[in-house]
Amino acid sequence: MTTADGPLRHTAFRWLLVGTTVNSLGNMIAPVAIAFAVLDLGGSATQLGLVVGAYALADVVAVLWGGVLGDRLPRTVMMRASNAAAALVQGLVALSLTTHHGSLWLLAIGGALNGGLGSLAGPSTQAVTPQTVPAAVLRRAITLRRLSQNAAMIGGAGVAGLLVAWIGPGGALAVDAATFLVATTCFTRVRVPAVASGPRTRALAEARDGFREVVRHSWLWSLIAMALVYHLFYGGAQGVLGPIVVGDHISRAAWGYALSAMMTGFVLGGVLSLFWKPRRALLVGEWFLLLTACFPLAMALSDNLWVVLAGAFLHGFGLEIFSVGWDLSIQENVPEHMLARVYSFDQLGSFIARPIGLALTGPLASAVGERRWLLVVAGAIAVADLAPFLIRDVRRLERRPVAEEEAGDASGAVAPEVVTG
Template sequence: MTTTPTPTKRRSPLRHRNFRRLVTGTAASSLGNAITPIALAFAVLDLGGTVTQLGIVEAVFATCQVVTTLAGGVLGDRVSRKVMMEGTAAISAVVAGALAATVILGIATIPSIAVMGGLAGIVAALNQPSAMAMTKVVVPAEDLGAAVSLRSLLQTTASTIGYALGGVLVAAVGPGWAITVDALTFAVAAVAYAGMRVPHERPPHKASMLGDLVEGFREVMRHSWLWFLILQALLYHLFWSGAHSVLGPIVVGEGIGRASWGFALAALMAGFIVGGLFCLRFRPRRLLSVGVFFLAMTGLFPISMAVSDTLWPILVGAFLHGFGLQVFDIFWQIAIQQEIPEEKLSRVYSFDIVGSFVARPLGLALVGPVAVAVGFDTWLLVVAAVISGSALMSISFAGVRRLERAPEQV
């Protein structure tokens, strides 16, 4: 059997029109979404918000997203995913524009930012399962691995630009105008999704939405590697969410400089880009056991924030965090796309999102008081030990070790 790739496998998935539209929309949204967390953090701090208040604002967004995601998954398997994506992108543009206006006009308060952030979380939750499941719809099976890698690469490239631009925009013109850019990117995404030509009719559903949800849960539990790594992701986000969203802007942004936090996030996303490029060529057969090994590199970012008061070590730690996480995420996405039936994919993704992020609001809400009690640096070291240690422990799980890449993807 020859080991030389066939000409079909060498061709870019960008030759598919619908895939081009899809990645245009997701990349545009990624650009804006990278800017907004930076802008929101400093909008709260500019209003005199404390570390605990910042954590609560972030927790409101995360909570609203989590509690709505399962509904988004069910709807994504019952109605047109294209309609779900273009509609939610348009609504997100309106919500982000309204939030930007309140900040620019000086009428924003910490509670109003939290409420509008919650609305944004609800709309994002309705969009995400459909958007994640759409890759399998717009490319043939032989292009799936390349499409997942390329989509991740394009999104993280856009996010890298957004993180660097976000720090600069906040420092130069303030948080409100930075959020305005996010609103514009959602409008671009809505137009791109509207241009997709995807015949995606759904058969009539006799089951209730609750019945569909139960069916999706059974599909998750049918795959041991799937539910096990969702639990591992839960632990990761419980500890890392607060370190990233709350402690990072304070330890790096306030300690070294506001633009420095933007550059640290840009280094993080640069790691994602290099990881994506790496995965275009690196195609191990055992997807998940290799992926969780790279995932263990994520602890280097919180370690660098804890031990360094200069920027360069933090940039290195951020880069390695992004590289390892991207390699794992691409292999994780390929595993889900190749193992889960298309008609259940949105629901499975919704359980993945909820299971992974359900503890995030708690982590965001508690990080302030816990970190103040034990010390910021000490807590960052605890976070590093948990996220790296749990990743390495996952290699010992049989379901993770045994899952292999589909033959047509090798």
């Protein structure tokens, strides 16, 4: 293999790329559709927070099992089964809304089921990437995958508001159900080398092994802790206050445009990451992560659409540069047979406080004012993003030397192991 070879030359990666891209398209339609479905059913900001919080709570509850199963079973099996089940659930919720049988309880239950299914598949979907390409092109594979997903999320966010306006929240959720089916079909075409697993023990013991791997790396646990605080505050800002503040003071379509601007920031951050490869990618990413405070700050301070769009763009741009360095750091420094479990703890730590934030955002915003609370969110994000700089390994961790990548390029393709479905 020469250095001109890239991840797109590998069939498994191409199908993974298409499947995750379609998934991302639908994942941006669903939150907008559900938010306006709740509001159309007469729900308040607090009730919207509880409905969205049900999804987030199920996401947290199921994620550890998703990590353990992702390191036990073929990861592609986890991806296919979860997406097929999610298509069924989302299709039933869409049917209830289009036939005028929808309710807040049904939205909450459907969201919880899909949150759990997403968590069962999530660690496997992230951990499978190194199985689809040689190590030499892993960074490019990570960047291309994130770039493609973010581009799809731009489209999803951009059309979400239009779909809700044209065919209603139920019709928009039917489109989301169709994307799950397409993703399932793509994942059936992913054929990857089997991962040599560690000694098989009880599921709880395997989860503890994953936790030990996390705490072994100070850069890993410290940034997961940072993400916990970030999602505690930001989850409600985007999931609850964003549709209300922007939707009421500008327009419903403007909220979709804001999410598209954020996804545009993700894409351009990904494009930059294709060419810019800082030696201390995690440290550089942490600096850029400070830009995430711009979106809640813009919503708090202005009713001007362009100011909100700029804040959303900067949020996405900074978060994407961090995320590329974060994924690369995990996949270069964690043993392959532990990846799904480590990713599950990453998701657990990141999102465990999100349901609390979603549930409390409505009452707190009502008590102090929606825009004052958005200012609090911006300040909390800035403090949380600055704290990891105190950890030496965050400042010192370096990506794999270029010489090793070139050696990997010369070594050939993926190691010949037993291929599983």
